[in-house]
Amino acid sequence: MNRGARRRAISAVFSAACAASVLLALLPLALILFYLLQKGIGALEWSFLFHNPKPVGEPGGGFANAIVGTLVLLGLAAVFAVPVGVIAGLYVAEYRGTRFANWVRFAADALNGVPSIVVGIFAYSVAVMPVRRFSALAGGFALGVMMIPIIARTTEELLRLVPESLRDGALALGATRAKAAWSVVLPAALPGILTGILVALARIAGETAPLLFTAFGNRFFSTRLDQPIAALTVQIYTYAVSPYEDWHRQAWAGAFLLVVVVFVLSVIARLATRRLERMHG
Amino acid sequence: MSSPKLPLFRRRRPRADDAFFRVATGAVAAVVILLAAAIAFELLRNSKLSIAKFGLKFWTGTIWDPVSGEFGAYPFLWGTLYSSILALLVAGPIAIGIAVFISELAPHWMRRPLAFLTELLAAIPSIVYGLWGVFVLVPLIRRLEVGMPESIRKLPIFSGPPVGVGMLAAVMILSIMVIPFSSAVAREVLRAVPGSQREAAYALGATRFEAIRAVLFHGRTGVIGALLLGLGRALGETMAVTMVIGNNPKASLSLFAPQHTMAAVLANEFTEAADDLYLNALVEIGLVLFVVTLIVNALSRLLIWSLESGSRVKPRAAEPVPATGSEAA
Numbered sequence: 001m002n003r004g005a006r007r008r009a010i011s012a013v014f015s016a017a018c019a020a021s022v023l024l025a026l027l028p029l030a031l032i033l034f035y036l037l038q039k040g041i042g043a044l045e046w047s048f049l050f051h052n053p054k055p056v057g058e059p060g061g062g063f064a065n066a067i068v069g070t071l072v073l074l075g076l077a078a079v080f081a082v083p084v085g086v087i088a089g090l091y092v093a094e095y096r097g098t099r100f101a102n103w104v105r106f107a108a109d110a111l112n113g114v115p116s117i118v119v120g121i122f123a124y125s126v127a128v129m130p131v132r133r134f135s136a137l138a139g140g141f142a143l144g145v146m147m148i149p150i151i152a153r154t155t156e157e158l159l160r161l162v163p164e165s166l167r168d169g170a171l172a173l174g175a176t177r178a179k180a181a182w183s184v185v186l187p188a189a190l191p192g193i194l195t196g197i198l199v200a201l202a203r204i205a206g207e208t209a210p211l212l213f214t215a216f217g218n219r220f221f222s223t224r225l226d227q228p229i230a231a232l233t234v235q236i237y238t239y240a241v242s243p244y245e246d247w248h249r250q251a252w253a254g255a256f257l258l259v260v261v262v263f264v265l266s267v268i269a270r271l272a273t274r275r276l277e278r279m280h281g
Numbered sequence: 282m283s284s285p286k287l288p289l290f291r292r293r294r295p296r297a298d299d300a301f302f303r304v305a306t307g308a309v310a311a312v313v314i315l316l317a318a319a320i321a322f323e324l325l326r327n328s329k330l331s332i333a334k335f336g337l338k339f340w341t342g343t344i345w346d347p348v349s350g351e352f353g354a355y356p357f358l359w360g361t362l363y364s365s366i367l368a369l370l371v372a373g374p375i376a377i378g379i380a381v382f383i384s385e386l387a388p389h390w391m392r393r394p395l396a397f398l399t400e401l402l403a404a405i406p407s408i409v410y411g412l413w414g415v416f417v418l419v420p421l422i423r424r425l426e427v428g429m430p431e432s433i434r435k436l437p438i439f440s441g442p443p444v445g446v447g448m449l450a451a452v453m454i455l456s457i458m459v460i461p462f463s464s465a466v467a468r469e470v471l472r473a474v475p476g477s478q479r480e481a482a483y484a485l486g487a488t489r490f491e492a493i494r495a496v497l498f499h500g501r502t503g504v505i506g507a508l509l510l511g512l513g514r515a516l517g518e519t520m521a522v523t524m525v526i527g528n529n530p531k532a533s534l535s536l537f538a539p540q541h542t543m544a545a546v547l548a549n550e551f552t553e554a555a556d557d558l559y560l561n562a563l564v565e566i567g568l569v570l571f572v573v574t575l576i577v578n579a580l581s582r583l584l585i586w587s588l589e590s591g592s593r594v595k596p597r598a599a600e601p602v603p604a605t606g607s608e609a610a
Contacts, residue, residue: 008488011489014490014493015489018379018382021378021382022383022399025460029399032409035413035416036413039416084313088309088310090306091310103314107317109578109582110575114574115518117567118324118517118547118567121547121551126323149313176302177298178299178303205406206405206406206408207407208406208519209544212552233408236412237408237524241524251412255409259405262404262406270397
């Protein structure tokens with residue numbers, strides 16, 4: 001084989017290997033989605049959605065408590081995280097390049113990388129230990145801590161997409177910098193920020209680890225903020241590691257529901273961001 | 282009173298206004314910094330007892346027996362490092378291959394959908410990976426273990442009971458979970474390499490492979506950064522790992538042996554920690570996990586930035602938020 005042919009052969013093998021690695025990654029994706037559909041849809045019935053768990057070991061019952069619990073926890077997390085995240089993102093975008101803005105961005109990146117189980121320990125030590133009780137509030141706080149850096153970073157990115165000319169126009173009309181940022185730039189980016197919040201919700205909706213010792217889970221229906229509360233993810237976990245066949249079935253249904261919610265939120269957010277990018281070039 | 286109606290926005294002491302705006306938003310932004318600091322502080326505060334009592338021996342001790350008050354965290358440290366590094370070895374080449382395929386080789390119409398599909402992997406919650414691992418992957422691995430010839434089972438890396446749960450299952454799940462993160466960042470890195478690099482290589486008569494090799498070499502710091510980002514994810518991964526690794530605090534080279542990780546022991550034992558020393562020992566594990574992931578992530582970000590700020594592509598968040606579409610593939 002001459003040298004040129006060998007080089008071309010190596011190149012072809014390399015290209016094939018790259019294509020194969022894509023398939024290698026898509027295979028587990030396909031398998032996971034297949035099993036979710038196969039085992040999840042069948043178990044997704046009326047009682048699953050609208051009934052509370054039956055006593056341990058008794059077949060039947062459902063995830064109503066966990067579905068409501070997850071909604072409560074997501075709401076709490078948003079209440080904690082949205083104001084702080086959006087304003088921090090606004091600050092970093094507005095005062096880009098200043099030392100303090102860099103510190104804020106650095107801290108946001110650092111927070112983003114903190115393992116979720118460690119966030120759980122943190123929330124435990126500030127929101128559970130002092131009152132000696134697991135609670136929905138503590139769980140919402142833990143999720144909120146995870147949500148803040150995500151919102152701050154997406155807000156900052158989206159504010160950057162707003163054309164300079166808009167701000168310049170406002171300043172030229174005599175607006176102060178605060179006024180320009182608050183009533184011109186921020187509203188222009190608002191749809192994007194809202195989708196950023198959706199993305200953040202999609203990501204924390206699937207979190208289990210930070211809830212294990214904050215919200216703790218609850219076999220009963222509860223919406224009280226000072227009491228332990230059920231969550232979709234935690235209940236999937238307890239059901240999955242239990243010895244009961246019927247609980248395994250329900251865990252699959254729960255996982256299916258969770259993935260559907262997460263995917264729908266992500267796809268909506270993705271479509272919306274793409275539209276924004278097209279709008280602002 | 283030259284033109285009373287001209288300014289649309291009433292101009293009232295603009296400097297004071299701006300200063301107030303800056304301070305007010307800055308104060309809220311400071312919460313982000315305070316949170317990061319508070320996490321470090323709380324972890325330190327709640328691990329004092331264990332740090333004072335065991336010192337460095339905590340991390341070399343191999344016996345973890347909360348009942349008798351003996352806390353050696355080496356098995357968890359080992360399990361976390363072993364599983365994460367093996368996962369990186371498996372996922373790294375695949376992630377780079379995916380990045381190269383999507384940004385250099387695939388026909389244009391395929392690029393966006395492929396990028397979207399690989400990022401879906403990142404959107405699947407950890408608990409769902411765990412569920413899938415327990416009911417699909419682990420039985421498969423058990424079959425593999427049972428079917429393996431006795432002569433191979435004698436090797437240290439394949440020894441142990443054929444129970445299915447263990448290091449191998451954890452490594453496989455972790456690899457799948459890490460791939461989308463590393464490949465998304467690697468894709469950004471490849472985009473940041475100037476086109477002139479490729480053109481120069483092709484002009485010199487390079488084959489595709491040789492040109493891409495040149496591009497990867499040019500972006501090597503960023504590619505390493507992408508891999509480190511994946512490592513950071515793997516180190517802290519909790520639910521999926523704890524469900525398939527077997528939760529057995531015993532360090533072993535064997536891929537088939539049930540083992541344990543730092544994140545997994547926290548998930549399993551934190552609510553059971555009855556006395557203060559036990560709780561402090563667990564928090565110390567969390568503290569080290571926090572510090573290690575912080576260092577790995579900072580290093581990864583530094584490498585990615587150093588590459589991107591050198592090129593014309595504007596630096597962006599190194600965080601591949603799944604399915605935001607913030608990267609225009």
